[in-house]
């Protein structure tokens with residue numbers, strides 16, 4: 001593609017036309033202007049952020065305290081920051097998709113077909129790989145070590161590498177707005193459409209490399225989480241004493257370990273086809289795109305459980321805490337979780353019932369799919385029975401949990417419809433499918449992650465989030481979902497195809513308008529979420545819960561200060577039962593000084609993770625534009641960094657016992673002077689983070 | 696933590712002087728690597744499966760009987776198996792605490808064998824390519840080159856790793872981390888051996904069984 005010129009060497013296939021601004025200048029129509037606008041938002045956003053950080057002189061602070069930190073808590077928070085940024089972008093794109101379809105009834109609408117295809121491709125890819133995955137990885141990262149009584153993850157440095165690979169992948173997604181264009185092949189990137197002869201531009205390459213970075217990052221995260229839970233539980237924290245969130249985390253980790261490789265193979269082989277001229281999935285010389293489809297869904301189906309299980313964990317914690325009851329049917333929840341994990345590998349074919357297998361094979365996979373409804377149903381009943389006769393408080397996380405239970409069951413019903421091959425033939429590739437998977441993913445993943453965010457926020461930052469805005473946001477997420485997606489069931493059943501750029505049936509108009517309105521309500525929900533954050537930070541002094549247990553909750557994570565010290569626990573706790581902290585409070589053993597404080601060894605901050613992740617992204621950028629020197633240079637930087645790091649020995653630092661003791665005693669004094677707050681008043685300013693536990 | 700007894704579970708580790716804390720860390724470091732290998736094994740399993748589905752997809756191009764040379768594949772097998780033996784000797788040196796030179800010697804020998812393997816493999820590949828049997832000729836050849844090539848990349852990476860470990864033994868001596876890395880490296884190296892045995896059976900031996908036959 002490149003000539004032998006010097007610019008060809010330096011810039012690969014990059015040219016002026018890659019910039020949306022230039023394209024909009026040459027061809028000023030609304031579609032290009034939206035593209036240029038999006039590009040400008042990225043550029044301006046980056047410039048403003050950099051300027052702001054410089055103006056606040058915060059670079060050093062950010063670099064030493066955050067970017068290079070190997071503390072699992074900070075890494076967790078950074079993951080979630082990425083997720084929230086990417087959620088905003090993908091949600092705006094969703095609003096654009098809905099607007100286009102509502103505007104394009106018997107007309108072209110305002111977004112060009114290619115641009116429209118990029119919108120749903122980026123929306124889907126981002127929501128899965130750069131919203132749901134970082135969000136849940138971040139949450140697991142933050143919460144699990146605290147819940148099992150560990151000081152950090154098993155591999156803090158690998159943890160940082162995973163974070164920065166995800167950040168690098170997100171960077172590539174953002175770069176595709178400014179330089180060139182994204183794939184038009186959907187989030188699943190099916191070949192042969194995404195092969196060179198149909199999609200010659202940089203689009204699929206952006207998709208391939210962004211996804212590859214994310215999936216490698218997730219594999220490392222999975223290894224890390226599994227190893228942490230297997231090897232770093234506190235003494236006495238047997239498997240069946242772990243909080244349920246840990247169980248879902250370990251199950252998700254196992255799924256990541258086994259399900260990310262198929263994705264890596266799929267994207268790598270697609271890349272081989274595009275870069276090396278192999279014929280894995282091409283439509284000539286023996287290539288077979290069904291191999292891709294199988295690989296992709298071998299990952300894709302477990303993936304939906306990867307993103308859904310941690311939220312199930314959150315619901316288990318939230319429902320139990322805000323009902324003040326032990327989790328009902330703990331063991332059945334554990335078994336159900338693991339059963340779902342195993343079954344999730346046996347159903348991938350239901351994503352392509354229509355692609356040529358025999359009816360018998362379809363029947364087997366259809367039945368296997370329906371079987372998953374059983375363990376899921378068990379869970380729903382367990383949560384309901386947990387609430388039964390409990391002292392239920394309708395905090396925002398609890399409201400989201402309740403909305404989840406109702407909505408998810410409805411989505412499950414449509415899932416059973418889709419799992420029936422003859423019915424699937426009728427509605428496959430229509431908006432019915434889109435309605436179904438959003439009906440699972442929004443309550444099943446997003447609500448849970450948001451509930452977890454609101455539930456653990458006071459733990460992480462030491463003050464509560466504003467509940468009123470939390471309710472408004474939750475209310476908008478709930479009504480917005482119903483308005484935006486239930487019409488799609490109707491549209492899909494009436495035959496409207498998904499990924500449609502123009503609509504030719506005027507009868508669809510009212511439904512499309514309702515769905516558009518719903519998308520706006522969802523957007524309001526997102527805005528409210530940020531307003532809530534802003535208002536809560538502004539009013540933080542009135543809502544401090546420094547003692548650390550604002551909800552009279554149960555797990556070990558609530559037994560330390562809020563925010564917890566870097567070392568989490570002054571001494572590694574000894575666990576006697578499930579809900580360890582709850583019983584410690586009841587037995588009047590909580591908030592006791594330690595007999596003997598000891599030095600604590602923690603990992604030192606390291607720049608290696610940042611360098612590896614961002615260099616890998618630069619390498620990916622070079623691959624997209626075929627700038628080979630960039631690929632070689634940053635590839636070498638990655639390898640060199642890993643090697644150099646392996647020679648370093650001075651990688652830990654010791655917190656002296658005196659410092660640990662001073663912190664602990666200060667916190668104990670705070671706990672001593674705080675006024676316990678009753679459950680009825682936990683959403684008031686009287687909540688200092690010390691729960692009244694006589695009741 | 697109580698689940699981990701004080702005994703040493705990994706051959707070649709003698710960290711008696713180290714506190715319990717770091718021994719616990721060792722457990723988890725090696726265990727984590729096992730998990731990684733499982734994940735890597737999935738990648739190979741999928742590549743094998745793909746190769747299987749593409750056996751017949753020759754598109755009129757050359758097939759196994761035309762291109763595979765069982766002789767050189769057999770020699771490669773012997774070389775790689777021997778390198779596993781020499782790595783075994785490295786592990787014994789690590790455990791029995793012989794002189795560092797001896798450990799380095801066995802490591803270097805392993806490296807040489809690894810490089811010899813790679814040299815032969817590259818030679819085979821180049822010969823194939825010179826016949827026009829390239830990865831872009833047919834799906835079958837794509838599957839072949841990628842399956843065998845990914846194994847070769849792993850061996851390349853393993854060789855680089857050996858080099859790094861030789862340097863570490865020389866500069867850092869045998870501290871706990873060097874030992875852990877040697878143990879991980881040995882797992883990696885033996886793993887590659889196992890994969891190669893599968894490649895030898897599935898790719899090369901099977902290529903003999905179906906002389907020029909269709910799918």
Ligand code: HEM
Nearest residue numbers: 094097120124127128132186187434441498499500519522
């Ligand atoms: C929060 C509000 C959301 C809205 C308004 C929304 C809206 C949409 C729309 C309009 C489409 C395109 C439908 C079509 O093909 O015609 C779509 C596709 C998709 N969405 Fe969402 N979505 C939302 C959240 C999510 C979430 C949370 C996830 C995943 C965690 C997600 C994952 C996807 C995926 C995977 C696709 C398919 C993309 C493709 O066709 O390749 N969405 N969404």
Ligand SMILES: [Cu+2]
Nearest residue numbers: 301348350351
């Ligand atoms: Cu599925």
